[in-house]
Every structure is written in C-alpha cells, then in structure tokens.
Amino acid sequence: MEIPSSAQEQQMTIATPPTFGTPPTPGIPSCTVAQIRDAERAALARTPEGALMRRAAGELTTAVLDALDGHVVGRSVVLLVGAGNNGGDALWAGVALRRRGGAVTALLTDPARAHPAGAAGLRRVGGRLLDVARADVEKLLAAADVVIDGLVGLAARPPLREPAASLVRLANRCAALRVAVDLPSGLDPDSGVATGEIFDADVTVTFGGAKPGLLVSTSAGRVVVADLGMAPDPAVASVGVLTDQLVAGLLADPGSGDDKYSGGVVGIVAGSAQYPGAAVLAVGGAVRLRPGMVRYAGPQAAAVVQAWPEVVGADDPSRAGRVQAWVVGPGAGTDTAARDRLVTVLAADGPVLVDADGLTLLAAEPALLEGRRGPLVLTPHEGEFARLFPDLDLTDRLGAARAAAASTGAVILLKGHRTVIAAPDGRAYVNTTGSSWLATAGSGDVLAGVMGSLLATGIDPLLAAAAGAHLHGRAGERAAHDRAAGAHQLWDRLR
Ligand SMILES: NC(=O)C1=CN([C@@H]2O[C@H](COP(=O)(O)OP(=O)(O)OC[C@H]3O[C@@H](n4cnc5c(N)ncnc54)[C@H](OP(=O)(O)O)[C@@H]3O)[C@@H](O)[C@H]2O)[C@@H](O)CC1
Ligand SMILES: Nc1ncnc2c1ncn2[C@@H]1O[C@H](COP(=O)(O)OP(=O)(O)O)[C@@H](O)[C@H]1O
Numbered sequence: 159m160e161i162p163s164s165a166q167e168q169q170m171t172i173a174t175p176p177t178f179g180t181p182p183t184p185g186i187p188s189c190t191v192a193q194i195r196d197a198e199r200a201a202l203a204r205t206p207e208g209a210l211m212r213r214a215a216g217e218l219t220t221a222v223l224d225a226l227d228g229h230v231v232g233r234s235v236v237l238l239v240g241a242g243n244n245g246g247d248a249l250w251a252g253v254a255l256r257r258r259g260g261a262v263t264a265l266l267t268d269p270a271r272a273h274p275a276g277a278a279g280l281r282r283v284g285g286r287l288l289d290v291a292r293a294d295v296e297k298l299l300a301a302a303d304v305v306i307d308g309l310v311g312l313a314a315r316p317p318l319r320e321p322a323a324s325l326v327r328l329a330n331r332c333a334a335l336r337v338a339v340d341l342p343s344g345l346d347p348d349s350g351v352a353t354g355e356i357f358d359a360d361v362t363v364t365f366g367g368a369k370p371g372l373l374v375s376t377s378a379g380r381v382v383v384a385d386l387g388m389a390p391d392p393a394v395a396s397v398g399v400l401t402d403q404l405v406a407g408l409l410a411d412p413g414s415g416d417d418k419y420s421g422g423v424v425g426i427v428a429g430s431a432q433y434p435g436a437a438v439l440a441v442g443g444a445v446r447l448r449p450g451m452v453r454y455a456g457p458q459a460a461a462v463v464q465a466w467p468e469v470v471g472a473d474d475p476s477r478a479g480r481v482q483a484w485v486v487g488p489g490a491g492t493d494t495a496a497r498d499r500l501v502t503v504l505a506a507d508g509p510v511l512v513d514a515d516g517l518t519l520l521a522a523e524p525a526l527l528e529g530r531r532g533p534l535v536l537t538p539h540e541g542e543f544a545r546l547f548p549d550l551d552l553t554d555r556l557g558a559a560r561a562a563a564a565s566t567g568a569v570i571l572l573k574g575h576r577t578v579i580a581a582p583d584g585r586a587y588v589n590t591t592g593s594s595w596l597a598t599a600g601s602g603d604v605l606a607g608v609m610g611s612l613l614a615t616g617i618d619p620l621l622a623a624a625a626g627a628h629l630h631g632r633a634g635e636r637a638a639h640d641r642a643a644g645a646h647q648l649w650d651r652l653r
C-alpha cells in the first residue's frame with residue numbers, strides 16, 4: 159500500500175497495510191509512542207523471545223537492500239549503535255548485510271551495554287565492532303556507503319547526549335545513504351520536535367506504525383512502515399494521513415438526480431484593487447473542483463467573470479444569493495469594506511473558511527469571532543498563525559495547531575512543507591503530498607478555493623481541509639514534474 163508522498167525524496171511506503179475498524183480519522187493511522195508501546199507489550203507476550211526484533215531487523219535489511227538496488231557486496235556499512243534495542247535492531251541488520259557480502263562496522267557508544275546477542279552475532283559473521291571513543295570515526299564515515307542509525311529509538315527523548323550527538327553531527331556530513339532505525343535519533347516521535355542534533359535520514363524504517371513526529375518532520379526522509387504484526391488498534395489513532403483513494407472517494411461525479419445546488423454552492427470573497435489576481439486564483443481553485451456553482455462576491459467581479467464565465471458575480475456577499483460554504487480573505491484587503499464583508503460572511507450558518515487578509519483582520523480584532531455558530535476553518539501560514547496565536551509555540555506545529563483548534567473551536571490548517579490540519583476535538587491530519595514548487599505567490603489562494611468547494615459538498619470540515627491540502631499537494635507535484643511555474647498552473651492539475 160502506497161502512503162501519499164510529497165517529492166520523491168519524501169515518499170512513504172508501507173510494508174504491511176494496516177487494517178481498519180472505524181478510525182476517527184479515515185486514512186492511514188498514526189499512533190503515539192504510548193499506544194505503540196502498548197501494542198508492542200501485547201505482541202511481546204504472544205511471540206517467542208527475540209522474534210519481534212528479528213522481524214524488525216529483517217524489514218530494516220530489506221529497506222537497505224532496496225535502497226542499494228541489491229548491491230551490497232563490498233559496500234561499506236557503518237552501524238551507529240546505542241545501548242538499547244534500537245541498537246539491537248541495527249546489529250542484527252548488520253549481521254544480515256554482512257552475510258550478503260557487505261563490509262560491516264559497528265560503532266558502539268557504550269560497548270559494555272550493546273545488545274549482547276546482536277553484538278555476538280555480528281562478531282561471529284566477521285563484522286567489526288569498535289568503541290566510538292577509540293575509533294577514527296571521521297575516516298570510517300567518509301568511506302561509508304550506508305550509515306544505519308541505531309543510536310536511540312522509542313525510549314529516548316531529545317536532546318541527544320554525548321557521544322551520540324557528535325556521531326550524528328559527523329554522520330550528517332558524510333555522503334553515505336542514511337537509514338534511521340524506527341526514528342531519526344534526536345527527534346521526538348510524538349511531536350516531531352528536534353532539540354539539538356538530529357539524524358538527517360534518507361530513509362526511516364519504522365515499526366508498529368508511523369509516529370506523528372515522523373510525518374511532521376523533514377528529517378525522516380522516505381518512511382517505510384513495518385507493522386511487525388503489532389500494529390496498534392487504528393481506532394485509537396488521532397492523527398491520520400489521507401490516501402489518493404480516500405480523497406478520490408470524496409470527489410463523486412454528478413449523477414442523473416443532481417442539479418447545480420446539490421453539487422454544492424461555494425461563495426468566494428477575495429481580491430481587491432491591489433490584489434485582483436487573488437480573486438481569479440481562488441475562484442479557479444474552486445471551479446476546478448467542480449462544485450455545482452461558484453459565486454463571487456467582492457470588488458473584482460468583472461475580472462473574475464471574464465476569467466471564469468461560469469461564475470455568478472456580485473459586489474458584496476449580502477447580495478450574492480444562496481451559498482453553502484464561504485471562503486473569505488485571499489487578497490481581500492483589510493480596509494473597512496473588507497472588514498464589513500468578513501462580518502457578513504461570518505454571520506452565515508454554513509461553513510466559513512477564513513484565509514490571508516481575513517486572518518489579519520481576525521488577529522487585529524478577535525471579537526469578530528464572537529457569536530460565530532457555524533463550522534469555521536482558519537488556514538494560516540506560520541506568520542499569520544503567530545499573529546493569531548502569539549502564545550502558542552510553533553516549534554511543535556502539531557501541538558500548536560491542536561491547541562489553536564481547541565481554543566477557537568475552528569478547524570486549523572497550518573501551512574508549511576508538511577501542512578497540519580487539526581479539529582477542536584483533537585483529531586488531526588498531516589498532509590504528506592506536495593512540493594516546494596508550491597512555495598509561490600498565490601498558491602495559497604488556489605488552495606482556499608479548493609477547500610471551499612469541498613466544504614460546500616457538506617463533508618466534515620476537517621476532512622474537507624485535509625483533502626484540499628492533499629489535492630493541492632498533488633497538483634504541486636505535477637507542476638514540479640512539468641516544470642510549470644506560477645500558481646495558476648495548479649488549476650489544470652487539481653483533479
Ligand atoms: N521491545 C521490542 O520487542 C522491540 C523493540 N524494537 C526496537 O527497540 C527500540 C526501543 O528500545 P529500548 O526500549 O531498548 O530503548 P532505545 O530506544 O533503544 O533507547 C534506550 C537507550 O538510549 C539511551 N538514551 C536515552 N535517552 C538518550 C539521549 N537523550 N541521548 C542519548 N542516549 C539516550 C539510553 O541510555 P541510558 O539512559 O539507559 O543510559 C539507552 O541506552 C525501538 O525503538 C525499536 O527500534 C524493535 O526491535 C521491535 C521489537
Ligand atoms: N517548501 C514548501 N514545500 C511544500 N509546500 C509549501 C512550501 N512552501 C509553501 N508551501 C505550500 O504553499 C502554499 C502557500 O500558501 P500561502 O503561504 O498562503 O501563500 P500565498 O499567500 O502566496 O498564496 C501552502 O499550501 C503551503 O503549504
């Protein structure tokens with residue numbers, strides 16, 4: 159099963175697909191360390207001694223061999239080995255790679271405590287075991303083809319202590335392929351926060367399930383999930399990743415009984431004299447998702463209708479007619495007229511998504527949200543988020559988005575390389591599609607329109623926002639592939 163991926167270097171694959179009950183967040187579930195530890199305890203009780211570690215080492219070996227296209231004979235493999243079971247996984251993978259002809263050297267941070275059976279196994283097959291304190295680490299790493307990080311796993315919390323921190327710093331400088339066991343050492347697996355040194359992995363082979371920190375972080379590289387037969391109950395997962403299949407299921411084609419109202423009517427309040435393009439871009443995102451109807455309400459109606467003749471234009475949301483979901487804010491300005499339009503839209507019963515200049519108005523005047531009853535989605539980038547929620551710590555992006563959602567009662571979509579989407583009840587998604595080609599002016603305007611059309615279909619606002627980010631990310635990947643520059647290039651690549 160393919161987990162949605164962003165650029166090629168950030169793909170995820172899943173070794174054993176998880177089974178689903180009715181997860182609170184449809185998609186691939188991601189569980190906390192405590193939940194994975196519970197599943198691990200249950201699995202340990204029903205499996206023979208050492209079996210889980212053998213499976214873990216087997217999955218790790220397969221991933222390394224895949225990354226090397228099977229060519230391990232004569233290649234230099236360096237294992238970074240801590241004193242816990244994470245080091246044990248690395249040592250047993252080292253045994254397997256040695257048996258296939260690799261030149262395997264283990265650097266032990268604490269030789270007296272290195273996993274005894276794994277260390278003995280590697281010695282038996284002719285691998286080298288060195289004490290980090292006595293080895294020429296820089297020379298070894300410079301000659302390495304692969305570095306496997308088995309320093310710490312689930313039991314550790316950052317920052318890394320010495321000598322692990324220095325080893326990681328050196329390993330990050332070498333040209334070898336970097337493979338992390340379970341998680342990149344130095345990363346907090348629950349939050350993705352890294353304090354101090356963090357192993358910069360090309361591939362992470364993780365056990366039991368994809369921890370949220372691996373989804374949020376840019377240090378995990380391609381993530382391979384091996385459930386080892388101990389996957390936690392997906393119903394306990396509160397963080398999910400959407401799949402192409404699930405998102406496609408939300409984009410039903412119209413049936414014979416449909417009319418333009420049943421397909422969803424989205425209203426867009428965007429653009430200004432200063433930013434006329436934002437109106438056209440946001441409306442384009444909405445039109446290309448194929449709702450029943452797109453209404454535009456604002457000062458750029460003429461320009462919008464010229465670009466998108468199917469759009470019904472008005473100068474103000476109070477004169478727009480029936481709308482099932484509103485998007486307000488992209489390039490809309492922050493003057494009195496813009497504020498009045500925001501107030502009108504916020505009084506609507508249906509879902510409202512506030513973006514860009516709309517968020518600037520809310521940050522300056524939070525009281526505008528008082529009295530808001532219907533579903534609300536706020537879509538800040540980090541700068542807007544910091545202005546809206548100055549007390550929340552953005553180093554923990556998932557935690558910050560969840561806290562913001564809980565305090566406002568809104569779905570929060572916090573933009574970034576890995577966009578996170580959180581609902582007030584604690585459910586969250588991490589978007590793993592996308593490309594740095596999305597870092598272009600106006601790309602957020604297109605996203606706002608896309609999410610508006612999804613909201614107008616009446617689906618759960620959390621799912622609408624997450625699915626919008628997923629589709630926008632895929633469009634960004636296609637634009638990168640086609641080297642198609644400019645936010646308007648996303649329109650044709652959305653469905
Ligand atoms: N259980 C199973 O069946 C299975 C488990 N599996 C594997 O086991 C892993 C968990 O193993 P684990 O629980 O042994 O601990 P682990 O993560 O290796 O770390 C402990 C070591 O880290 C050290 N350390 C701590 N903090 C630190 C810091 N800040 N900076 C530096 N060092 C620090 C700590 O040192 P100490 O504090 O004891 O001196 C201790 O030596 C899991 O991630 C998976 O890979 C798989 O094989 C599947 C089957
Ligand atoms: N480096 C990046 N990698 C992936 N996606 C990115 C990156 N930078 C920005 N994005 C995405 O591009 C969009 C930019 O939106 P936004 O900041 O509102 O821009 P604008 O206001 O110019 O339209 C967001 O969806 C964000 O997640």
Ligand SMILES: [K+]
Pocket residue numbers: 244307308309310311338339340341342343
């Ligand atoms: K590790």
